[in-house]
Amino acid sequence: MTMDPSQAGAGKSGAFEYITTKKDELIGWGRKFSIFPYPFVTACCAMEFMSVSSTIYDTDRFGAALPRFTPRQSDLLMVVGTVTHKQAPILRKVYEQMCEPKWVMAFGVCASSGGFYQNYATLQGIDKIIPVDVYIPGCPPRPETVIDGIMQLQDKIAGARHPIITQTF
Amino acid sequence: MPTTTMPLERLEPLRERLTAAGYDAQPAHGLLAVTLPRAALLETAALLKTEFGFDLFLDVTAIDWPERDPRFDVVHHFYSTRDHVRVRLKTAVTLADPTVASLVSLYGSAGFMERECHDMYGIVFEGNPDLRPILLYEGFEGHPLRKDYVKEHEQPLVRYRT
Numbered sequence: 001m002t003m004d005p006s007q008a009g010a011g012k013s014g015a016f017e018y019i020t021t022k023k024d025e026l027i028g029w030g031r032k033f034s035i036f037p038y039p040f041v042t043a044c045c046a047m048e049f050m051s052v053s054s055t056i057y058d059t060d061r062f063g064a065a066l067p068r069f070t071p072r073q074s075d076l077l078m079v080v081g082t083v084t085h086k087q088a089p090i091l092r093k094v095y096e097q098m099c100e101p102k103w104v105m106a107f108g109v110c111a112s113s114g115g116f117y118q119n120y121a122t123l124q125g126i127d128k129i130i131p132v133d134v135y136i137p138g139c140p141p142r143p144e145t146v147i148d149g150i151m152q153l154q155d156k157i158a159g160a161r162h163p164i165i166t167q168t169f
Numbered sequence: 170m171p172t173t174t175m176p177l178e179r180l181e182p183l184r185e186r187l188t189a190a191g192y193d194a195q196p197a198h199g200l201l202a203v204t205l206p207r208a209a210l211l212e213t214a215a216l217l218k219t220e221f222g223f224d225l226f227l228d229v230t231a232i233d234w235p236e237r238d239p240r241f242d243v244v245h246h247f248y249s250t251r252d253h254v255r256v257r258l259k260t261a262v263t264l265a266d267p268t269v270a271s272l273v274s275l276y277g278s279a280g281f282m283e284r285e286c287h288d289m290y291g292i293v294f295e296g297n298p299d300l301r302p303i304l305l306y307e308g309f310e311g312h313p314l315r316k317d318y319v320k321e322h323e324q325p326l327v328r329y330r331t
Contacts, residue, residue, distance in 0.1 A: 086306050088327040119320060121311035128329045 023169070027162040031075070031101065032154040033063035038074035040094060045108040048140035057143040064148050071097040076153070077130075082110035096128045101162070103133045103153060108140050115139060129136045157160025177201075181250045183221050187213070200246075200255035207243075207260045211270040214245070214258070218275050223247040223256060226276035229283055233291065235316045239263040243292055245272070250314040271296035289314035 039049060052059055059065050068074040071094045083091055095104070106126055109115035112135045126132060133156060135148035136149040163169060180201045187194040192213075193204040205213055212246040227246035231309055234240055239261040247256050271294035272279040283294040284303040291312035294300065300311060306326065311318055 056231075085323070085325050088325060092327050120318065120322065120324070123325070124323070128325075129327045131330070 021084070022161070023164075024162050025158070027164060028158040028160060031162065032157040034066050035062070035064040035076045035103075035150070035153070035157075036066055036074045037064055037076040037078045037105075038068050038071045038094070038098070039080055040079045040091060041078075041080040042083060042087065043110060045080045045110070045140045048143065049078070049080045052143040052146045057147060059147070059150060062147070062154065064150055064156065069149065071095070074098060075102055076104065077104045078107050079104065079111040079126050080107040082115065082117060083126055084121045085123055086121070088123050088129055091126065092129050103157070104130055105149060105153065106132045106135045107146065107149075109137055110139075111135065170253055172287060176224070176252065176254060180254050180256070184254065185215075186216075191232050196257050197257075200257055202257045202259065204259045204261075207262060207269050208323050210245075210258065211272070211275075216273075217247055217256060222249045222251040224250055226272065226278050226282075227255070229272075229279060229286050231286055231292050231314075233290065233316045241267055241292065243286070266294055267291055268293045270294070274296050288312070291315065 006085065027115070039046075041049060051057060053065065053067075064076065075096060075098075077095055078125045079091065095102075106112040110122070111126050112132075114122050116139075118124065123129070132167065134153045136145055138145050141149075174276045177196055177199070180196065184196070184201055187203055190209075192209070195202055208305070213247070226247040227248050229243065229245050232242040232244060234242070241262050241264070243260045243262060245258040245260075247258075248254075249256075262269060267290075269292065271283055273294075273296060280297060280299065281303060283292075284300055285293050285299050287294060287297075287300045288302055288305045288309075289312055301307075305313070308326075309324055311322075
């Protein structure tokens with residue numbers, strides 16, 4: 001039996017056919033559950049990143065499970081580990097390659113502040129060179145801390161302005 | 170048969186040879202520690218390689234003694250895969266002339282380690298054809314593992330956000 005497309009939906013009750021919302025809330029809701037991370041992994045925090053990504057803690061629950069292998073396809077730059085002055089130009093270039101909207105997570109104390117490294121080699125926090133949205137403390141952070149950071153970032157995305165056509169809309 | 174301790178008696182011929190040449194050579198921490206003038210470094214390393222079977226170059230590093238003159242010790246370690254023993258050569262150099270002979274002509278692997286030592290302590294290895302920075306970057310000023318390098322001193326490559 002074939003159906004005339006123009007008649008699709010005919011006979012519905014009409015009780016739940018449309019909703020009202022705000023554009024920013026709708027887009028924010030969509031974006032907060034589809035964070036594609038790009039892991040910029042430099043040091044031992046990587047072990048914790050693997051742990052929080054995999055089955056037991058499972059960042060997929062937050063829509064943040066699918067690492068992209070190019071910054072051009074990703075929304076969230078996760079800087080996982082110590083960044084040295086020698087690496088800083090690379091990190092800056094990776095950040096600049098990402099399309100808007102983009103967010104940055106400083107994963108662990110080294111990315112947040114340099115951690116216990118204060119020497120000739122270590123950048124004292126990635127926020128010296130790129131803006132950071134969420135800082136996750138710990139050396140390394142517990143997976144729960146990372147999940148808390150992802151949820152805080154989701155709240156931030158959900159509550160933000162999301163211009164999609166012009167600067168004002 | 171594998172042994173847990175170094176067979177120090179296998180180092181005895183080398184110790185006698187170096188002592189006869191007038192150098193201080195003492196067993197220390199399971200190896201033979203030799204103190205040399207820098208003019209004797211290259212020929213001693215050649216002796217170790219050709220006559221005593223020290224076929225593996227382990228490491229070269231330096232020690233900074235800020236109060237002392239000569240200020241630096243350049244320290245080489247060698248290993249013999251035939252006799253399973255190690256030897257250490259210590260050569261003092263001054264701040265004004267921190268130069269020793271390069272061992273790349275004997276051990277190719279010395280090249281990278283001499284570059285690192287040049288980065289960190291400013292030791293100049295005469296005869297190493299490539300002393301470009303290896304762990305540091307072009308434009309880095311100073312030698313960060315010298316004791317007078319200020320811990321907080323930063324030389325960023327990317328301009329900081331304000």
